[in-house]
Amino acid sequence: MENKQTPLGYVSFSVFAWIVGLLIFFPIFWMVLTSFKTELEAVSIPPSFISFDWTLENYVEVQERSNYFKFAMNSVILAVGSTLVGLVFAVTCAWAMAFNPTKRTKDALLWMLSTKMMPPVGVLVPIYLLFRDWGLLDTRFGLIMVLFLMNLPIMVWMLYTYFKEIPTDILEAARMDGATLPKEIIFVLLPMAVPGIASTMLLNIILAWNEAFWTLNLTTSDAAPLTAFIASYSSPEGLFWAKLSAASTLAVAPILVIGWFSQKQLVRGLTFGAVK
Amino acid sequence: MSTRASTLTGRIMSAPSIIVLFLWMAVPLGMTIYFSFLRYNLLSPGMEEWIGTLNYEFFLTDPAFFASLANTLLLVGSVLAITVVGGILLGLMLDQPIFGRGVLRLLVIAPFFIMPTVNALVWKNLLMDPVSGMFAWIASLFGLPAIDWFTNAPLTSIIIMVSWQWLPFAVLILLTALQSLDRDQKEAAQMDGAGPISIFFYITLPHLSRAITVVVLIETIFLLTVFAEIFVTTGGGPGLATTNIAFLVYTQALLQFDVGGASAGGIVAVILANIVAIFLIRLIGKNLDK
Numbered sequence: 001m002e003n004k005q006t007p008l009g010y011v012s013f014s015v016f017a018w019i020v021g022l023l024i025f026f027p028i029f030w031m032v033l034t035s036f037k038t039e040l041e042a043v044s045i046p047p048s049f050i051s052f053d054w055t056l057e058n059y060v061e062v063q064e065r066s067n068y069f070k071f072a073m074n075s076v077i078l079a080v081g082s083t084l085v086g087l088v089f090a091v092t093c094a095w096a097m098a099f100n101p102t103k104r105t106k107d108a109l110l111w112m113l114s115t116k117m118m119p120p121v122g123v124l125v126p127i128y129l130l131f132r133d134w135g136l137l138d139t140r141f142g143l144i145m146v147l148f149l150m151n152l153p154i155m156v157w158m159l160y161t162y163f164k165e166i167p168t169d170i171l172e173a174a175r176m177d178g179a180t181l182p183k184e185i186i187f188v189l190l191p192m193a194v195p196g197i198a199s200t201m202l203l204n205i206i207l208a209w210n211e212a213f214w215t216l217n218l219t220t221s222d223a224a225p226l227t228a229f230i231a232s233y234s235s236p237e238g239l240f241w242a243k244l245s246a247a248s249t250l251a252v253a254p255i256l257v258i259g260w261f262s263q264k265q266l267v268r269g270l271t272f273g274a275v276k
Numbered sequence: 277m278s279t280r281a282s283t284l285t286g287r288i289m290s291a292p293s294i295i296v297l298f299l300w301m302a303v304p305l306g307m308t309i310y311f312s313f314l315r316y317n318l319l320s321p322g323m324e325e326w327i328g329t330l331n332y333e334f335f336l337t338d339p340a341f342f343a344s345l346a347n348t349l350l351l352v353g354s355v356l357a358i359t360v361v362g363g364i365l366l367g368l369m370l371d372q373p374i375f376g377r378g379v380l381r382l383l384v385i386a387p388f389f390i391m392p393t394v395n396a397l398v399w400k401n402l403l404m405d406p407v408s409g410m411f412a413w414i415a416s417l418f419g420l421p422a423i424d425w426f427t428n429a430p431l432t433s434i435i436i437m438v439s440w441q442w443l444p445f446a447v448l449i450l451l452t453a454l455q456s457l458d459r460d461q462k463e464a465a466q467m468d469g470a471g472p473i474s475i476f477f478y479i480t481l482p483h484l485s486r487a488i489t490v491v492v493l494i495e496t497i498f499l500l501t502v503f504a505e506i507f508v509t510t511g512g513g514p515g516l517a518t519t520n521i522a523f524l525v526y527t528q529a530l531l532q533f534d535v536g537g538a539s540a541g542g543i544v545a546v547i548l549a550n551i552v553a554i555f556l557i558r559l560i561g562k563n564l565d566k
Contacts, residue, residue, distance in 0.1 A: 014375040020366070025383040027440070028390065030410060031398045043408035045416075093293035100286025108294060110561050115301045117553035119501045121525040122546035125539050126307035128530065149300040156293060181285065210391040212504035217530065227504065230393040234508040241401055241408075248394040259389035260382050267452045270494065272560050275449050275487050 028252075035059070035245035042241040058246035068247060071229035075251075077140055078215070078225050079208040082147035083201050089148075090155035091197065095185065097156070098163035099171065109160065112153040113272060120150075120213045131218060140223045143215065147208045154207070155200055158269040162196025163189075199265030202258050206266075209255050226251040305546070311539035318533035331540035340516055340524060341541075348520040348548075351435055352499045356492055358439040363446025363491065364484065368476075370447070371454045381451075388444035392504035399437045400426065400509045430510050430517045437505055442498075446491050453487035454480070493556035500549050521545045 022029075033049070034042050041052045062068045097105045127146070128137075136142030166189065174188045190197075212227040219228050230251055233244045259266070267275055312331050316324045335341055370381055387395070403410045404425040412422035425433040457480065465475050501522045506512060512519035512527060519527070525545060529538035 010373060010375070013372060017369050017372070017374045018376075018380060020369065021380045021383045024440075024443070025386055027395075027398055027403060028386055030402055031394075034402055045408055045413050047410060047413055089293045089296065093290040096286035096289035100282045100289075102283055102286060105290075106561070108290065110557050112294070112297060113560065114553060114557055115297050117497055117549055117556070118301060118305070119522065119542075119545045119549045120503075121501065121522045122542040122549075123301075123304035123308055124525065125311060125529050125535050125542060126304040129307075129535070130304070149296060152293060152297060206389060210389070212392040213501065216393075216504060216507060217526070227391050227393050230391065230397060231504070231508045233397055234393075244397055244401065248398060252390050252394055255391070256386060256389045259385075263382075263385055263448060264452075267449055270445070271449060271490050275452055275490050 028256075031245045032249050034242055035249045037242050037245075039239035039242045042245070043239065058242045059250070062243055062247045062250070065243075066229070066232075066247075068229070068250065071224055071226050072250070074140065074223055075209055075225035075227075078143050078147060078223075079205045081140070081144040082151065082208045083204045085144060085148045086152050086155045086204060087197070087201065090152060090159050090200070091193075094156050094159035094163055095189065098160055098166075099168065109157065112156055116150075116153040124217065127214075128217065137218060138220045138222045138224070143218060143223055143225075146214045146218065147211060150211070150214070151204050151207050154269055154272075155204055157272045158200045158203065158265075159193075159196060161268060161272075162200070163193060165196075166192050199262055200269065202262040203266055203269040206255055206259055206262070308539045308542050308546075311535050312543050314536045314539075316535040316539075318535060327536070331536045332544075335537055335540045335544065340519065341521075341544075343516040344519045344521050344524040347431060347516070347518065348500065348522075350431060351438065351502060351520055352496055354435045355439045355442060355499055356495060358435070359442045359446040359495065360488060360491060362439075362443050363450045364488075366443070366447045367450035367454050368480075370451055385444035385448055387440050388442070388448070390441065392441070393508050395441050396437055396505040396508045399433070399440070404433060426510060427514065430514060434502075434505055434509070434518050437509075438499065438502055442495055445495065449487050449491050450484060453484050457483050489559060490556075493552060493559065496552045497549060497556070500545070500552070521548070 035058055036054045036056070037048070037052050038055055038057070041048055097109060131137045131142055134142075136145075170192075171184060171188060174184050179188065209225075210227070212231075215225050215227045216231060219225070226247075230244075230248060233240060233247070313326060313328060314324050315327045315330070366384060370377065370384065374380060390398075401409070404423075406412055406422045406424040406427075409422075411425070415422050423429065461479055462475055465479055470478070502520060503522050503526065506518050506520065506523050507526075510518040512523045521541065522545065525538050525541040528534045528541060532538075
C-alpha cells in the first residue's frame with residue numbers, strides 16, 4: 001500500500017487521516033469541553049464550541065456535593081494496592097518459570113491463562129455470598145484481593161515474557177561469583193528487569209482502575225471507586241451533564257496519561273506475548 | 277542449568293501464585309456448580325434442597341435465555357466485525373507517512389483507556405440524547421429527525437459504544453503486526469507490477485492473519501462479559517432488548533436472589549466462554565514453543 005508519495009499526496013492524506021482521528025477522539029474532546037460549561041449551556045442546541053463562559057464550577061461542585069476525592073482515593077488504593085500485592089506474587093512466580101523451568105512450566109502458564117478466560121458471572125454468586133459472610137462486601141481489602149487475583153495471570157505472563165529476554169549467562173556468572181539467591185534477584189535480576197516490571201505495573205493499574213464488574217457488584221459506598229461513582233450518574237436528577245463531564249474527565253485523565261505512555265507494552269500484556 | 281535444587285526452588289517460588297489462583301478459580305467454580313443443582317433463594321434461607329438439573333431446565337427453556345443468548349451473539353459478532361475491519365483500515369492508515377503521526381496515534385487509541393461507565397454515560401447523554409445530544413443536532417442540520425437511540429435501537433447503541441472502546445485495541449495490535457511486515461517483500465511485489473489491492477490481499481492480509489486471530493479471540497472473551505455499559509445505560513431493557521447472558525445472570529442473582537438459577541446461568545456462560553478459550557490457549561501455546 002506504500003504509495004510513492006507526492007507532496008500533495010502527503011498533505012491530502014495527512015488531512016484525511018487527521019479528520020478520521022479527530023472523529024474517533026471527538027467523544028473525549030466533547031466530554032472535556034462540556035465539563036467547562038454551565039449546566040444550561042451543556043444542553044443548549046445548537047451546541048457551543050468555544051463561545052461560552054468557561055467555568056470551573058462543575059469541578060468544585062463535584063467535589064463539594066459528592067465528595068469526589070473519597071472515590072478517587074479508593075480508585076488509587078485499589079489500583080495501586082492490587083498491583084503491589086500482585087507484583088510480589090507474580091515476580092517470584094515468573095522468575096521461577098523463566099529461569100528454573102520444569103517440564104510443567106508451559107502447562108502451568110497456559111493453565112494460569114485459562115483462569116483469565118473464566119467469565120466473572122460464573123463465580124459472581126459464590127464470591128458475593130462468601131464476601132457477605134466474611135464481611136468483605138464494600139471493603140477495600142476484599143476488592144484488592146479480587147482485582148489482584150483477576151490480573152495475576154496477566155502479570156505473570158507479561159513478566160515471564162520480559163524475564164525470558166534477560167540473558168541467563170549473567171545469572172550464571174553471578175552464581176559463580178558466589179551470589180546467593182536473594183542477592184542474585186536483588187542485585188542482578190531486578191535492575192535488568194525494571195523496565196519490564198514498570199510496564200507490567202502500569203498495565204495492571206490501568207486494568208484495575210477501569211475494572212467495572214466487580215467494583216460495581218461488590219461495593220456500595222465505603223470502598224466504591226470512580227467506576228461506581230460515575231455509575232451513580234445513571235439515575236440523575238435535574239441538569240447534570242456538565243457535572244457528569246467534569247467527574248468523568250477527572251476519572252479518566254490519569255489513566256489516559258499512563259495509557260499513552262505504555263501503549264507498546266499494552267500489546268504484549270494483553271496478547272500474552274502472541275503479537276510482538 | 278536446571279539442577280535438582282534449582283528445580284525445587286523454582287517450584288517453591290511459583291507455588292504461591294498457582295495456589296491462590298487455583299483457590300480463586302476452583303473453589304467458587306465448584307460452589308457455583310453445587311448451587312446450580314439446588315433450589316436456593318436468598319429470600320428464603322434454610323430452605324435449600326437438591327433439585328437435580330431443574331435449574332438448568334428452567335434456565336435453558338426460559339425465553340429470556342434465548343433472547344439474551346441472541347443479544348450476546350449479536351453484540352459480540354457486530355463489535356468483532358466493526359473493530360476488525362475498522363482496525364485493519366486504521367492500522368493501514370497509521371502505517372503511512374502522516375504529518376504528526378505519533379500524536380494522531382495517541383488520539384486514535386485513547387478510547388481504550390476510558391473506563392466503561394464513563395464511556396457509556398458520555399455516549400448516552402452528550403452524544404446520543406434525542407433532544408440535546410450531538411447526534412440529534414447533526415441530524416437537524418440535515419433536516420433529519422433525531423433518533424431516540426436507546427428507545428428505538430438500544431442494542432445498536434450498546435454495540436456502537438462498545439465498538440468505540442475496543443476499536444483502539446484492534447488498531448494497536450494490527451498496527452504492531454503491520455510494522456513487522458517485511459518492506460522488501462512489498463517492494464518486490466510492486467516491481468513485479470502488483471497493485472495496492474493485490475498486495476493487500478496476497479501479502480498484507482496473510483501476514484496479519486495471526487494478529488487478527490488474536491484480536492478476535494481476546495476480544496470475544498471480554499465481549500462475552502460486557503456488563504457495565506448495559507448496567508448504567510439500559511439496565512438490560514427495554515424489555516430484554518439489551519440483556520446479554522452476563523446481565524441476565526446478574527439480575528437473577530442480585531435482583532431476584534435466585535442463587536440456584538443464577539448459578540446454572542453462570543455455568544452456561546462458563547461453557548460458552550470456554551469454547552472460545554480453547555482455541556485461544558492452543559494458539560498461544562503454539563507460540564510458546566517457538
